[in-house]
Amino acid sequence: MTYCVGLFLDQGLVLLSDTRTNAGVDHISTFSKMQVEEVPGDRVLALLSSGNLAISQAVWNRLQEGLWLDGEQQTLRSVPTMFRAAQLVGAAVRAVFDADGPALRAQGVGFDVALLLGGQIAGQGHRLFMIYAAGNFIEATADTPFLQIGEHKYGKPILDRAVTPQVSLADGVKLALISMDGTLRSNLTVGMPLDLLVVREGTQRVALHRRITEEDSYFRRVREGWAAALRDAYAAMQVPDWV
Amino acid sequence: MTYCVGLFLDQGLVLLSDTRTNAGVDHISTFSKMQVEEVPGDRVLALLSSGNLAISQAVWNRLQEGLWLDGEQQTLRSVPTMFRAAQLVGAAVRAVFDADGPALRAQGVGFDVALLLGGQIAGQGHRLFMIYAAGNFIEATADTPFLQIGEHKYGKPILDRAVTPQVSLADGVKLALISMDGTLRSNLTVGMPLDLLVVREGTQRVALHRRITEEDSYFRRVREGWAAALRDAYAAMQVPDWV
Numbered sequence A, B: 001m002t003y004c005v006g007l008f009l010d011q012g013l014v015l016l017s018d019t020r021t022n023a024g025v026d027h028i029s030t031f032s033k034m035q036v037e038e039v040p041g042d043r044v045l046a047l048l049s050s051g052n053l054a055i056s057q058a059v060w061n062r063l064q065e066g067l068w069l070d071g072e073q074q075t076l077r078s079v080p081t082m083f084r085a086a087q088l089v090g091a092a093v094r095a096v097f098d099a100d101g102p103a104l105r106a107q108g109v110g111f112d113v114a115l116l117l118g119g120q121i122a123g124q125g126h127r128l129f130m131i132y133a134a135g136n137f138i139e140a141t142a143d144t145p146f147l148q149i150g151e152h153k154y155g156k157p158i159l160d161r162a163v164t165p166q167v168s169l170a171d172g173v174k175l176a177l178i179s180m181d182g183t184l185r186s187n188l189t190v191g192m193p194l195d196l197l198v199v200r201e202g203t204q205r206v207a208l209h210r211r212i213t214e215e216d217s218y219f220r221r222v223r224e225g226w227a228a229a230l231r232d233a234y235a236a237m238q239v240p241d242w243v
Helices: A053-065 A080-104 A156-162 A168-187 A217-237 B053-065 B082-107 B158-162 B168-184 B217-236
Strands: A005-010 A012-017 A020-022 A028-031 A034-039 A041-049 A067-069 A072-074 A113-121 A127-131 A138-139 A147-152 A194-201 A204-211 B003-009 B013-016 B021-023 B029-032 B034-041 B042-051 B067-069 B070-073 B112-122 B127-131 B138-140 B148-149 B192-202 B204-211
Touching: A005 A041, A005 A113, A005 A168, A012 A113, A034 A194, A034 A204, A041 A080, A041 A138, A041 A147, A041 A194, A041 B003, A053 A067, A053 A113, A053 A156, A072 A194, A072 B029, A080 A113, A080 A138, A113 A147, A113 A194, A113 B070, A127 A147, A127 B003, A147 A156, A156 A168, A156 B021, A156 B168, A168 A194, A168 B112, A168 B158, A168 B217, A217 B053, A217 B168, A217 B204, B003 B042, B003 B053, B003 B112, B013 B042, B013 B168, B029 B148, B034 B192, B034 B204, B042 B053, B042 B082, B042 B148, B042 B192, B053 B067, B053 B082, B053 B138, B053 B192, B067 B082, B082 B112, B082 B127, B082 B138, B112 B148, B112 B192, B138 B192, B148 B158, B158 B168, B168 B192, B168 B217
Parallel strands: none
Antiparallel strands: A005 A012, A005 A147, A012 A194, A020 A028, A034 A041, A041 A113, A067 A072, A113 A127, A127 A138, A194 A204, B003 B013, B003 B148, B013 B192, B021 B029, B034 B042, B042 B112, B067 B070, B112 B127, B127 B138, B192 B204
């Protein structure tokens, strides 16, 4: 399993992923699920993946090698728009399905992959997409300014209640970490360390790319501070007069 | 879908269930998922159910009619201990499986049911069980003083962080409602109104049994107050010095 979340904020993008992969509960490993393409000042794009690791690595390799799109060989470093970038990722997913789908099906293995693509290309707005196993995709908007892949349920209530496009990047980092913390506690197949990426709107470059480990003192404060804040918040709530 | 939660506290039990049942998204109805047996001063038992409504109603009907256990016809009003009560519920689940399982399988319908059984019989401690579709069961202990059935993920982080056996019944009611609120927001197949039951340890009677509707002013305050408290709590958290 995996948990990845992307926040689509007025100030830019906050992207966070865990690094645990597992084949059963007795075979766990650490793999980054976040790939970044940066041409400073021109573009920055990040791809986060969940599902079968062999599929998501194959998708990334095909994107690196380039795929045929609109009559040209394209990569994430050459596509003219974020919409084309999402189409290119979808084309890579479909190419992997064409190559590996029948063999996976023969082994009774589903074609399980989902991806988040966020970024900005110079002269255009920043955008955030979720690409499905069918290669089609949806885009975050101001109505729902976050997207999640993998084990999304535990970490969703805090996002539902607090994420708006007006949230600052710094607050977005806090909310993504709080959402991840709830997931880490409840699902053993989501694990530390974490990869965090922040892209500030209009810069077309990485503002922050950080590997957050168990020893990270800020994340430790988030974990302890949030649990304490929740306990204080419910303790401060009035008791119903019918109890 | 369904969400039911039971808290096993030193002061007693807090049990909360939603009332929505659905067959597809275009066929939703309201059914109580909480059944209560009370012989004031002698015993109080409550059964909460999730899964296929035909199965859980059949289980309850068989419990009302009585089942053969240890060479005697027993009901929840006659069993001598809570352990026997859990066995009786398991026997009812197995009887329904024997009667309906083959026909369900022939239609491609799984045997989907899970139940929470909580209560107290005079002279014994209060106990809380979760009974599976196989008729076997587990029991809440001080290490994990809550059990959930149905759509449990959205509402679990707050319970993980705040529920201990020392939590008061009044605070338990708040926590169960907060946990339910997060679930209601995220899963359309969990719906109002709610059924709440509180049993105070050592009394063998219902302390509180309340139907909570959309108009309930306290639950409205919980929903609004909790969302505001979360926003305040994350806003008050320090920003990482590396942002």
